[in-house]
Amino acid sequence: xxxxxxxxxxxxxxxxxxxxxxxxxxxxxxxxxxxxxxxxxxxxxxxxxxxxxxxxxxxxxxxxxxxxxxxxxxxxxxxxxxxxxxxxxxxxxxxxxxxxxxxxxxxxxxxxxxxxxxxxxxxxxxxxxxxxxxxxxxxxxxxxxxxxxxxxxxxxxxxxxxxxxxxxxxxxxxxxxxxxxxxxxxxxxxxxxxxxxxxxxxxxxxxxxxxx
Amino acid sequence: xxxxxxxxxxxxxxxxxxxxxxxxxxxxxxxxxxxxxxxxxxxxxxxxxxxxxxxxxxxxxxxxxxxxxxxxxxxxxxxxxxxxxxxxxxxxxxxxxxxxxxxxxxxxxxxxxxxxxxxxxxxxxxxxxxxxxxxxxxxxxxxxxxxxxxxxxxxxxxxxxxxxxxxxxxxxxxxxxxxxxxxxxxxxxxxxxxxxxxxxxxxxxxxxxxxxxxxxxxxxxxxxxxxxxxxxxxxxxxxxxxxxxxxxxxxxxxxxxxxxxxxxxxxxxxxxxxxxxxxxxxxxxxxxxxxxxxxxxxxxxxxxxxxxxxxxxxxxxxxxxxxxx
Numbered sequence: 292x293x294x295x296x297x298x299x300x301x302x303x304x305x306x307x308x309x310x311x312x313x314x315x316x317x318x319x320x321x322x323x324x325x326x327x328x329x330x331x332x333x334x335x336x337x338x339x340x341x342x343x344x345x346x347x348x349x350x351x352x353x354x355x356x357x358x359x360x361x362x363x364x365x366x367x368x369x370x371x372x373x374x375x376x377x378x379x380x381x382x383x384x385x386x387x388x389x390x391x392x393x394x395x396x397x398x399x400x401x402x403x404x405x406x407x408x409x410x411x412x413x414x415x416x417x418x419x420x421x422x423x424x425x426x427x428x429x430x431x432x433x434x435x436x437x438x439x440x441x442x443x444x445x446x447x448x449x450x451x452x453x454x455x456x457x458x459x460x461x462x463x464x465x466x467x468x469x470x471x472x473x474x475x476x477x478x479x480x481x482x483x484x485x486x487x488x489x490x491x492x493x494x495x496x497x498x499x500x501x502x503x
Numbered sequence: 504x505x506x507x508x509x510x511x512x513x514x515x516x517x518x519x520x521x522x523x524x525x526x527x528x529x530x531x532x533x534x535x536x537x538x539x540x541x542x543x544x545x546x547x548x549x550x551x552x553x554x555x556x557x558x559x560x561x562x563x564x565x566x567x568x569x570x571x572x573x574x575x576x577x578x579x580x581x582x583x584x585x586x587x588x589x590x591x592x593x594x595x596x597x598x599x600x601x602x603x604x605x606x607x608x609x610x611x612x613x614x615x616x617x618x619x620x621x622x623x624x625x626x627x628x629x630x631x632x633x634x635x636x637x638x639x640x641x642x643x644x645x646x647x648x649x650x651x652x653x654x655x656x657x658x659x660x661x662x663x664x665x666x667x668x669x670x671x672x673x674x675x676x677x678x679x680x681x682x683x684x685x686x687x688x689x690x691x692x693x694x695x696x697x698x699x700x701x702x703x704x705x706x707x708x709x710x711x712x713x714x715x716x717x718x719x720x721x722x723x724x725x726x727x728x729x730x731x732x733x734x735x736x737x738x739x740x741x742x743x744x745x746x747x748x749x750x751x752x753x754x755x756x757x758x759x760x761x762x763x764x765x766x767x768x769x770x771x772x773x774x775x776x777x778x779x780x781x782x783x784x785x786x787x788x789x790x791x792x793x794x795x796x797x798x799x800x801x802x803x804x805x806x807x808x809x810x811x812x813x814x815x816x817x818x819x820x821x822x823x824x825x826x827x828x
Contacts, residue, residue: 322799328599329580329588329795330651393802398788406786459786462649463696463767464596 295364307368311375314342315382332390339383344457344471346376347450351478358485370426373446377423380416408459415452418445447482450475563725565638568658573714574642575811579722580653580796586727588795590647591748592697593682593689594729605728608688608749613733617665619754620675625668629733633719636664640723641716641737646778646810648742652792657737658720663711671707671755678710679703679760680736681752697763703736703747704760704774708818714739717750740812742776773828777819778810782828 318338321327327334350373357365392399402409422443424430431439454475457468591601613629638658646652666678682701686692692699709715718737719726726732731748738745744764754760764772771785780790791803809815819827 327799329584330598330793331799332793333598333651335799390799402788405783406788408786462596463592 300364300367304368304371308371311346311371311378314338314379332386336383336386336391339379339386340457343376343379343383344450344453346372346379347446347453348471348474348478350376351446351450351475355478355481374423374426377419380419383412384416408456411452411459412456415449415456418449418452422446422449447479451479562727565658565720565723565725568638568640568720568723571639571641574640574656575644575654577642577644577654579642579656582722584796585653585655585721586729589729590649590744591729591731593692593699593701593749595691596696602729604690608685608728608732610728610733610749613751615734615750616752617669617754618752619679619756620672621755622670622672623668629719632665632717632734633660635668636660638720639716641718641739643714643737643739644810645737645739645743646792646806648744648772648776648784648789650787650789650792651795652804652806653795656722657716657718658723658726659716659718659737661713662715662717662736663713665717665753666707666710669753669755674757675755676707677756677758677760678705678707679752679754679756680705680747680750681754682747683749683751698766701747701763702760703745703762705738705745706759706818707755709738709815712815712818714812714815718746740777740809740815742778744772745776775819775824775827777815777824777828778806779808779824779828780806781808782825 318327318335321334322331350369353365353369353372357363388394388399392402403413404410422445425434425439425442434442454468454472457471458465461468587602588598589601590596590598591605594601594604611629615627615629615632617623617625617627638660640656640658642654642656644652645655662678680703683689684692684700686699705715716737718731718735719733721727721730726735731746731750734750735748736746736750745762759774762772762774764776765774778789783789789806792806793803794801
């Protein structure tokens with residue numbers, strides 16, 4: 292395991308944070324320079340949606356990458372990355388509520404009940420909400436590490452709902468949603484495999500101790 | 504496949520636009536010059552150079568365009584928006600990419616086959632199709648099934664003029680349209696995104712309705728490739744995907760012809776596909792539409808039955824439009 296001095300991690304957080312704001316910066320720049328094309332709302336919706344999923348997948352990559360590459364310090368970036376996923380998810384949802392539905396509550400309720408891709412998207416966002424709220428050190432302490440970790444497994448379901456939301460909304464070309472889907476499948480498969488291995492290990496340890 | 508060009512039309516036959524409309528009433532239409540472009544291309548040489556023709560076609564001005572009472576007085580979208588935001592799945596499933604990808608699409612020479620249950624099957628060069636009737640400006644509302652809309656100043660000829668020229672048999676009840684198959688030019692035709700070639704269809708009475716046109720131009724110019732050059736169907740009371748682009752075949756049948764989106768998802772796209780705010784797409788509402796070009800914070804417009812073209816309602820009297828969507 293390569294340890295990295297805290298000072299270095301703290302310094303690295305600045306460019307990572309700025310990079311996380313990059314997609315929003317690009318959108319803002321395009322919007323103020325009239326470069327969002329014929330249907331700006333569509334571009335904003337798609338871009339914020341794409342970055343929500345992207346940050347969810349990056350967040351989910353932290354554990355496999357740090358375990359496989361032995362970069363344990365990566366964990367220090369996970370919260371920020373997860374919060375960026377939540378941030379872009381909120382922008383995505385705001386675009387829908389404001390620029391698509393213009394705060395028409397009835398139309399939105401109708402949408403959520405009737406349109407399965409909206410239902411899936413709304414589910415994906417709702418699942419990230421408790422994770423964002425309990426992302427502070429205080430909450431980790433209050434909940435205790437084990438319970439906190441259990442709660443934060445909701446991110447698996449949120450990412451899955453996000454991919455389903457994308458699949459259900461396209462008309463014919465599934466390449467992009469399926470690309471996100473395959474990456475997510477690999478990341479979840481890693482968890483499944485490590486879980487099975489750890490179960491196997493504990494069981495053999497138990498077996499060894501009892502037989503001894 | 505290539506049909507030999509008719510002999511050059513002498514310049515004396517290039518009629519002043521003001522006079523040819525009258526003359527058309529007693530001419531068979533074979534020689535009356537409709538578009539200056541067409542004439543210009545013919546005159547250049549007997550031999551066609553496709554490259555030259557394409558370059559000339561793009562952006563060429565059309566003249567002698569007649570105004571139409573069917574045009575809306577709503578403000579048309581900009582040329583830029585109309586040519587940079589649309590669905591053309593043969594090129595890309597993205598709405599911004601087809602503009603660039605279709606730039607070098609060859610629209611000359613181009614032959615349209617008119618066949619099936621007709622007395623006069625034909626293989627017409629596109630420049631002859633353009634002269635079957637006077638070119639008319641038709642400023643139409645365009646409603647995409649995805650929930651956005653534009654106002655588009657098409658230039659075209661009534662579809663009925665082509666139908667009449669083909670003289671359909673009484674047994675012909677439907678008209679089917681087919682888009683070109685050209686995977687070497689249309690990158691997405693190499694993938695099975697849709698079942699190529701793109702096919703569409705209309706009932707005969709729909710096709711004969713004066714609102715239905717074959718567009719060959721936009722904003723006084725030859726139709727840009729991205730919008731379906733050289734020949735596309737425009738049926739303003741139906742969702743945009745009914746407007747087959749780059750048409751190479753028009754055939755007359757006695758059975759309802761298959762249509763591409765219906766084959767892909769029959770529960771989402773019916774044969775008729777009339778604009779109908781009361782019949783939602785299974786996955787989204789059709790009650791409102793976003794008018795392109797109005798900006799980020801502009802409220803959506805309510806979608807109108809038949810896209811506001813009430814004069815077609817009689818075509819569907821007695822039909823259950825919830826079931827026949």
